[in-house]
Amino acid sequence: MRRGYSDRGPLGAASDLFFGLTTAFGYGTSDFVARQASQRIGHVRVLFYLEVVGFFLLAPLAFLFERGGWAWSDIWWLVLGLGVLNTIASLFLYRAFEYGVLSVVSPIASSYPAATAALAILFLDQFPGLLATLGIVTVLAGLLLLSRAGVHPSNAPPRDARVGLVSAFAAFAGYGVFYFALKYVVADVGPVTVTAVVRLVGVVLLLGLQAAGAFRVLGLPRSLWPSLASMGVLDSLAFVAFNLGILGGNVAIVGTLSGLFSAVTVGLAVAVLHERLTRAQIAGVLAVFVGVVLIAL
Secondary structure, X not given: OOOOHHHXXXXXXXXXXXXXXXXXXXXXXXXXXXXXHHHHHOHHHHHHHHHHHHHHHHHHHHHHHHHHHOOOOOHHHHHHHHHHHHHHHHHHHHHHHHHOOHHHHHXXXXXXXXXXXXXXXXXXXXXXXXXXXXXXXXXXXXXXXXXXXXXXXXXXXXXXXXXXHHHHHHHHHHHHHXXXXXXXXXXXXXXXXXXXXXXXXXXXXHHHHHHOOOOOOOOOXXXXXXXXXXXXXXXXXXXXXXXXXXHHOOHHHHHHHHOOHXXXXXXXXXXXXXXXXXXXHHHHHHHHHHHXXXXXX
């Protein structure tokens, strides 16, 4: 039986904190860059190049350190399925960035630990304690506030706020399932290999959609090469940090802390883009953050 957070001593607690916050920082910074790029070349193309950079960065590392676990088994079907799910959820996330208000849609998508906790209740009979239950309710209340709040009049109008909100909720649901299922494959396949395969599935899927005429993914302005390369590196390293964290640590703690990535994204949106929030949006963002922390306690 997995020992609890309090039983693993300061080293275990520090490890959970390190991997969880590293994941949050990587995802949060990457998402801010993704928003800027999405408004220039579209969310589909941004996601495609993120997947390409991530795969070519991680595939050699997976080969060097984890190829001993590459023997085919049924678990690989789940890895491939998770690659498809992650690609779909990420398409919705970057679509939310392109169409919506960054400081609103990011907290919604980052609330996926509440969905993961709900799945644990339904399928694993892992009923949360009082604080975690209060956290889930608080997150849901925050999501309700964010979904009903208007845009601050001093902000530049979003491309389509409703499309941004719907896409953010779709990303929230997709990531909730994705991060719930990851723990079933990381130990058998390897944390770096899982990330590399998920990236490869995204590349193949998006190229297939281009071949079918659904999207256009090829072609990138040279001025965006540095930002998209940095985005791919940050996002992939955050993904690996998450996998390493759940491999030997407390899944609930690492997963919940990783959901704080929107704190980084929102902070950058306010500081760099000068986005402002309405009172209802501020209440919603605070409720989401407090709820995520309560789930982790």
